Amino acid sequence: MTTQPHVAIAILNYNGKKHLENYLPFLVNLSYSNYSVWIIDNQSTDDSIRFVNTNYPGFKTIINKNNGGFAAGYNQGLAHIEADYYVLLNSDVEVSKDFLGPVIDLMERDKSIAFAQPKILWLRDRTKFEYAGGAGGVIDALGYPFCRGRVLETLETDTQQFNDNKYIFWASGACMFARVSVYKELNGMYPLFFMQNEEIDMCWRAQNLGYKNAVCGSSVVWHLGGGSLEWENPKKTYYTFRNNLIMLTRNMPVARLAWLIPLRTGLDFIAGCRYWLSGKANIGKAVFSGNIAYWKWLFGKKHNGKFPAGRGFINTCNGIYKGAIVWQYMIKKRTTYTQITNNEIT
Structure with missing residues (x-):
């Protein structure tokens, strides 16, 4: 056996x-x-x-x-x-x-x-x-x-x-x-x-x-x-926003990061302002703090300037939706996986 x-x-x-x-x-x-x-x-x-x-x-x-x-x-x-x-x-x-x-x-x-x-x-x-x-x-x-x-x-x-x-x-x-x-x-x-x-x-x-x-x-x-x-916890919010940006930087091809990081930090700024204006100042502050910590990490020495080599992302990885989830969810009000992806994810 x-x-x-x-x-x-x-x-x-x-x-x-x-x-x-x-x-x-x-x-x-x-x-x-x-x-x-x-x-x-x-x-x-x-x-x-x-x-x-x-x-x-x-x-x-x-x-x-x-x-x-x-x-x-x-x-x-x-x-x-x-x-x-x-x-x-x-x-x-x-x-x-x-x-x-x-x-x-x-x-x-x-x-x-x-x-x-x-x-x-x-x-x-x-x-x-x-x-x-x-x-x-x-x-x-x-x-x-x-x-x-x-x-x-x-x-x-x-x-x-x-x-x-x-x-x-x-x-x-x-x-x-x-x-x-x-x-x-x-x-x-x-x-x-x-x-x-x-x-x-x-x-x-x-x-x-x-x-x-x-x-x-x-x-x-x-x-x-x-x-x-989970989103109501400032500590988790801080790590979520900081770590997501770090993760992208560690894994995506540089050519994609050149436009994506400015876009993402801009979207994060909007998200932080929305939290702040809706009376959740502690969550908004955590979003801003997470972004600041990302830039300190990027220009610091904690990563030794080394990142794993991204292999192309869109064309080489499984499980990628080629659109923007925030646009589909917030603007088009599509809230389920099938509504949004139409089973297009390979």
């Missing part, structure tokens, strides 16, 4: 005992035979690790030296884990008993797939797709990410319309399957990001090297998540 590839399910934790209590039980006795569960702790101050060690002695724990957020936190922890595949799993995700098998089978059949995800539904309303991943991440021509089943702040109802397997632009960090060899080849996620856009950047870099990313529609998990509330 052929041994299944070893899958290491890794949960990054920071003061998340409540989530661990609620969702670790679903990781016991999965239908997949060769898996391990790891809790990577970012210096929690609660008794999360004691809870795991007491109640789940078969699960393994790693305590990071510091809290490096999502990106550096996973990089530090995963460096200690040997496996064929990682599954980066948010602590607030409920998994189905058989969620591993279909995705691993897909990645075993197609060795070009670096990162993949299952279909991610919303735990608060299981009929809808969840904000942080939906049925696979895509991106528009201006570098704005969205999902099959989730366009900006609109969550679509799951009517089995995305039960297929498909190449996508990025796989969600809420439940990301990673081919370990590629994760190491890419040196993991960009630590500076801390949170927001780190998995998109990594998936993009994988495509720049000729790999693909995919969604497996026959596997499903349910994510509690925060939905549009």
Whole structure:
């Protein structure tokens, strides 16, 4: 009998005992035979690790030296884990008993797939797709990410319309399957990001090297998540706007960046003003701060002046909508993935 590839399910934790209590039980006795569960702790101050060690002695724990957020936190922890595949799993995700098998089978059949995800539904309303991943991440021509089943702040109802397997632009960090060899080849996620856009950047870099990313529609998990509330958090807003610009600069061809960065920073300025004038000055300030931090990064030394080489973007990457999502959503009032893309995304 052929041994299944070893899958290491890794949960990054920071003061998340409540989530661990609620969702670790679903990781016991999965239908997949060769898996391990790891809790990577970012210096929690609660008794999360004691809870795991007491109640789940078969699960393994790693305590990071510091809290490096999502990106550096996973990089530090995963460096200690040997496996064929990682599954980066948010602590607030409920998994189905058989969620591993279909995705691993897909990645075993197609060795070009670096990162993949299952279909991610919303735990608060299981009929809808969840904000942080939906049925696979895509991106528009201006570098704005969205999902099959989730366009900006609109969550679509799951009517089995995305039960297929498909190449996508990025796989969600809420439940990301990673081919370990590629994760190491890419040196993991960009630590500076801390949170927001780190998995998109990594998936993009994988495509720049000729790999693909995919969604497996026959596997499903349910994510509690925060939905549009994420935009109401100034810290997350800051990282979202800063990191998106950094991601574009790290991955796009220079000729495209020459006109795109001025356009994007102008659109960000408008967005910041709209927040400010609508009474959300703290969110507007975060948008402006994120843009200022981007320019400091660009002319600073944190990136050592080196960027991965973009391979062409529009013609070489999967999961790109060649139009502008903001125009379709805000002006034309098209709010679903199919309305906007007309299934034109390859």
